Amino acid sequence: MWQLYQFPLCPFSRKVRLMLSEKGIAYELWRENPWEMREAFMHMNPAGRTPVLHDPERAITLIDSRAICEYIEETTDRVPLIIGTASARAEIRRLVALFDENFFADVTGPLLNEKMKKRIFLKQPPESRVLRDAMRLAHEHLYYIDYLVDHRPWLAGPTMSMADLAAAAQISVADYLGGLDWNGHDQARAWYSVFKSRPSFRPLLAERMEVIQPPIHYADVNA
Amino acid sequence: MWQLYQFPLCPFSRKVRLMLSEKGIAYELWRENPWEMREAFMHMNPAGRTPVLHDPERAITLIDSRAICEYIEETTDRVPLIIGTASARAEIRRLVALFDENFFADVTGPLLNEKMKKRIFLKQPPESRVLRDAMRLAHEHLYYIDYLVDHRPWLAGPTMSMADLAAAAQISVADYLGGLDWNGHDQARAWYSVFKSRPSFRPLLAERMEVIQPPIHYADVNA
Ligand SMILES: N[C@@H](CCC(=O)N[C@@H](CS)C(=O)NCC(=O)O)C(=O)O
Ligand SMILES: N[C@@H](CCC(=O)N[C@@H](CS)C(=O)NCC(=O)O)C(=O)O
Numbered sequence: 001m002w003q004l005y006q007f008p009l010c011p012f013s014r015k016v017r018l019m020l021s022e023k024g025i026a027y028e029l030w031r032e033n034p035w036e037m038r039e040a041f042m043h044m045n046p047a048g049r050t051p052v053l054h055d056p057e058r059a060i061t062l063i064d065s066r067a068i069c070e071y072i073e074e075t076t077d078r079v080p081l082i083i084g085t086a087s088a089r090a091e092i093r094r095l096v097a098l099f100d101e102n103f104f105a106d107v108t109g110p111l112l113n114e115k116m117k118k119r120i121f122l123k124q125p126p127e128s129r130v131l132r133d134a135m136r137l138a139h140e141h142l143y144y145i146d147y148l149v150d151h152r153p154w155l156a157g158p159t160m161s162m163a164d165l166a167a168a169a170q171i172s173v174a175d176y177l178g179g180l181d182w183n184g185h186d187q188a189r190a191w192y193s194v195f196k197s198r199p200s201f202r203p204l205l206a207e208r209m210e211v212i213q214p215p216i217h218y219a220d221v222n223a
Numbered sequence: 224m225w226q227l228y229q230f231p232l233c234p235f236s237r238k239v240r241l242m243l244s245e246k247g248i249a250y251e252l253w254r255e256n257p258w259e260m261r262e263a264f265m266h267m268n269p270a271g272r273t274p275v276l277h278d279p280e281r282a283i284t285l286i287d288s289r290a291i292c293e294y295i296e297e298t299t300d301r302v303p304l305i306i307g308t309a310s311a312r313a314e315i316r317r318l319v320a321l322f323d324e325n326f327f328a329d330v331t332g333p334l335l336n337e338k339m340k341k342r343i344f345l346k347q348p349p350e351s352r353v354l355r356d357a358m359r360l361a362h363e364h365l366y367y368i369d370y371l372v373d374h375r376p377w378l379a380g381p382t383m384s385m386a387d388l389a390a391a392a393q394i395s396v397a398d399y400l401g402g403l404d405w406n407g408h409d410q411a412r413a414w415y416s417v418f419k420s421r422p423s424f425r426p427l428l429a430e431r432m433e434v435i436q437p438p439i440h441y442a443d444v445n446a
Contacts, residue, residue, distance in 0.1 A: 062313050063313075064320035064321075074309045089293070
């Protein structure tokens with residue numbers, strides 16, 4: 001069985017979990033805190049990052065969430081998530097990169113730093129300037145989602161794709177950390193609440209990270 | 224014909240240029256300085272980043288170097304660069320991510336910031352502590368390349384792949400900016416010098432960026 005090395009608030013691990021669940025592939029969760037740089041983990045992934053998807057029986061080790069998702073897509077027939085013409089697939093991958101890289105750099109990354117890492121290691125309070133910037137940039141990203149779902153049923157086109165999974169993964173972590181203000185983002189909120197009620201999403205919403213609790217609306221599918 | 228929006232020292236654009244050349248696909252270079260946030264460019268790519276690959280006749284706009292490379296791979300039969308079993312393809316994509324993300328964050332990004340951006344905008348000298356850190360981390364990445372080519376003819380396996388292109392693209396920019404010390408990296412140097420003499424690579428090595436000149440060994444295929 002697949003073993004996924006991850007921690008609850010890693011957005012890239014969440015994307016892989018959503019992908020595995022949507023495809024109906026069984027996996028075990030293995031807790032890994034990459035910041036501890038555990039030797040056996042560094043040996044598995046020299047980059048020292050989560051997620052890593054490992055199958056001990058077949059001696060397969062997959063690293064990097066996009067490489068993992070492409071692998072899963074190539075090795076399963078069910079529920080295709082990188083679909084359509086070459087251009088449509090490029091649009092899906094553009095949006096995945098936008099959320100993995102820009103949303104993470106602007107919003108999820110700074111929130112994780114300020115609210116999780118500083119708390120766990122440095123026992124320091126978060127810096128309010130950094131939090132304000134992250135929340136301001138989060139608005140811009142939510143506006144872009146509003147715009148996309150004004151034009152298309154799902155982020156990349158007529159059907160659910162890996163782009164929706166990548167976006168929902170980042171957003172769910174930012175929302176857990178209290179970094180999103182949904183006011184004025186009705187379209188984005190409607191798209192996200194459809195996601196929140198998918199069976200693949202429920203386990204993520206039920207999980208809690210020690211030391212940090214999410215806001216009340218976080219796991220509420222009607223919020 | 225394809226138009227590639229790029230600037231000479233953008234490593235992600237270099238990866239796409241290598242890919243197009245290796246596949247024998249014609250393209251035009253369009254100079255774009257993303258830091259100028261030109262309105263028409265921001266309209267084309269809301270993320271405001273190079274590279275963008277655009278075909279005006281077919282109205283195709285491709286964004287994000289990995290999405291672009293996957294598109295090129297999917298739409299051409301010649302010179303496959305994401306090859307082999309699903310696991311082999313995952314290994315290629317892991318290494319692409321390692322160079323695009325970790326090498327860029329550790330080495331190319333800081334060098335571009337200190338040596339190019341500070342010079343062009345802020346008219347400030349580079350910070351020597353940042354340059355030292357980048358050069359120290361560059362050694363670690365070169366050791367990893369030494370290790371890989373000790374075990375395999377090319378970075379990801381028996382044949383040249385997108386991993387080699389991604390690595391060579393980052394390395395060529397770091398080398399241009401004087402950030403690499405090749406001493407003690409004979410294996411990496413041998414792998415890279417084979418690359419430097421490929422026809423796809425020659426145009427990159429011949430190009431110069433205004434205001435910054437590369438070290439003497441940079442374009443020397445025997446160095
Ligand atoms: N491109 C990677 C990014 C993975 C990543 O940044 N993971 C974070 C946790 S959310 C991590 O392990 N950070 C520790 C580090 O970079 O040292 C992916 O998509 O898998
Ligand atoms: N993941 C993107 C990264 C592109 C990127 O970071 N490009 C840089 C130039 S080397 C850029 O445009 N930076 C400007 C910005 O981020 O605003 C890709 O692979 O295309």
